[in-house]
Amino acid sequence: MPDIVPLPADYPAWLTELKSRIHSAQQRAALAVNRELVLLYWQIGQDILTRQTQQGWGAKVIERLAQDLRNAFPDMKGFSPRNLKYMRAFAEAWPDAEFVQAVLAQLPWYHQLALLDKLKSEAERRWYVAKTLEHNWSRNVLVMQIETRLFERSGTAITNFEDRLPKPQSDLARESLKDPYRFDFLGLTEAAQEREIENALVRHVTEFLLELGAGFAFVGRQVLLDVGGDEFFIDLLFYHLKLRCYVVIELKAGTFKPEHLGQLGFYLTAVDRQIKDEHDSPTIGLLLCKSKNKVVAEYALSDKTQPMGIAEYKLLESLPAELQTSLPSIEAIEQALQHTEGESDA
Structure with missing residues (x-):
């Protein structure tokens, strides 16, 4: 059995610092990947919008585009017809390229979908974007805050x-x-x-x-x-x-x-x-x-x-009495959201 080499006195502190640097580098890398992905989706959405306006593209073209992109990039998720339509909606909701690059690209794509699905007003979307970045909300927390009308309260x-x-x-x-x-x-x-x-x-x-x-x-x-x-x-x-x-x-x-x-x-x-x-x-x-x-x-x-x-x-929310007893708990909401995310190939 090999002898155990004694470690330098400062080794534990150095190891802790090294692990922290590696973790930070991993986080920066993940953020960089997310930023590029969001910008790519916005650009694809802009292209679809332009071609729909100028060339009259219909749903069939989007379905064909989804098929061709999945064939070209079989290991890359996110090119379903549904997600391509989300890209178009994303570009339509946020026409300001500078704001997308400077602010929105900091949020994961699933956050973007929640903002699109649950909010109609750009002012409200911008408010929730700012709060999400300020407080580092997860998607589940963001959805809960929207559904409980935090902006209004x-x-x-x-x-x-x-x-x-x-x-x-x-x-x-x-x-x-x-x-x-x-x-x-x-x-x-x-x-x-x-x-x-x-x-x-x-x-x-x-x-x-x-x-x-x-x-x-x-x-x-x-x-x-x-x-x-x-x-x-x-x-x-x-x-x-x-x-x-x-x-x-x-x-x-x-x-x-x-x-x-x-x-x-x-x-x-x-x-x-x-x-x-x-x-x-x-x-x-x-x-x-x-x-x-x-x-x-x-x-x-x-x-x-x-x-x-x-x-x-x-x-209790101001709902009819017959509905109050069936209000979902926070845990039930989170489980439903996780189930939805798991099913989506966005």
Whole structure:
């Protein structure tokens, strides 16, 4: 049995660094391949569009083209008639070649198909493209965000951030909240009480953080505050990594009432004095309620000196009762998407 040669002292650290460099090189290579593939598909789509317009190409020509390309490149997937039509739709949806090269080519092809299939507006597509690149969403997460109408809900909570926070923090804080929040992954009925909702959110904290959005880190639930010997408990406490501040979330199972903000403000003061570090920004409060009168909420916030927001939550989508019980879970959606991707030869 050969003798074991003693390794240099710095060998483990060097090996770790080397593996990291190899992994980074593999990632860069994969991104480069994806970029070239997306650009190739866009160029093919543009050619098809041009010939259809100028020469009146029909579906039969595309079917023949698919057959010829597959014969010429038998080891290369993606030349089915269906995918060629997607290439044409891709080029038609994105006529700006510079934007395709600089931005869209960073996203995998399956992301492009999700954007084409599920969105009709270029403005919405551009918004989801930007968010996907910013947060590195997988295709499944992108699809879920589209289907839960994130674009329509983002930045719509009623807040006083513009008057209580400096720019650009006020804009970022406003965009970090949405209205309504969807808690349909909890499997609760509309009759659920505050503590029941809170318990379920903690059990499903991964989905809850995904719904809250990028930047939120979970700190704790029923966080104890000792104020002058009296004990108080915060429903949910988070820290926002981009805003660099604590976020207190209070749940109310009924309709919003102005007095709710008094309790929330008390918690913000306590967190600022007992928990917040000197380098943290002022703590933000978010009151989640089952329903609210918008005018009442705006009035209630107008004289509050602390940064707060008010938003509704939905335990189930507003669907007919006979359909609510058959709402798919996130797991079911992901499995269906994976099954669809597996069947496609795009």
